[in-house]
Amino acid sequence: GAGVSQSPRYKVAKRGQDVALRCDPISGHVSLFWYQQALGQGPEFLTYFQNEAQLDKSGLPSDRFFAERPEGSVSTLKIQRTQQEDSAVYLCASSQGSGTLNQPQHFGDGTRLSIL
């Protein structure tokens, strides 16, 4: 597609439920990033993939968060046993290179997650 696509745009879940958020990066982009953005804050890094390899997951807030990119394109961020503090916008970004060059990250519109 022309840009980064995320689904669903909005997700409401009850505390304790599991959720799965999908990201379709720009075709051919090697690098894929997940960020969490709280209201009124800048995005905060969660995890990074280079093709199918998850090279950095240091930003994941707990072991309830899990991300995968099995075929090096589409990625899924899964949150198990959701809690209210997980409510935020989850942004996915992709870039053409390996992240070491002056290539910007292109962001999707995000998934707004609300935990009741």
Added chain:
Amino acid sequence: GQNIDQPTEMTATEGAIVQINCTYQTSGFNGLFWYQQHAGEAPTFLSYNVLDGLEEKGRFSSFLSRSKGYSYLLLKELQMKDSASYLCAVRDFDRGSTLGRLYFGRGTQLTVWP
């Protein structure tokens, strides 16, 4: 860690010029990005600086001073559609990281009045 500081809010009138400042502290600086984000939308890339100096792109310019840990985004001939949050982000290869993860400031909410 990374400390990225930018003003929370700014206001300006249509046709004016506004400068949004950003200061940062990093151990392995490797580039500074500015993004624009309208409410409920994706951050969109505006500019990139890795060397000192001014980068101009139409109505938008961005300046970097690495020795001072300082950047600014300059918006000229402001239009109503420029009302948005402007995010300063630093790429930092700290602690031996070889990845291009970005560290974002909180964003500056710019309101342009007619």
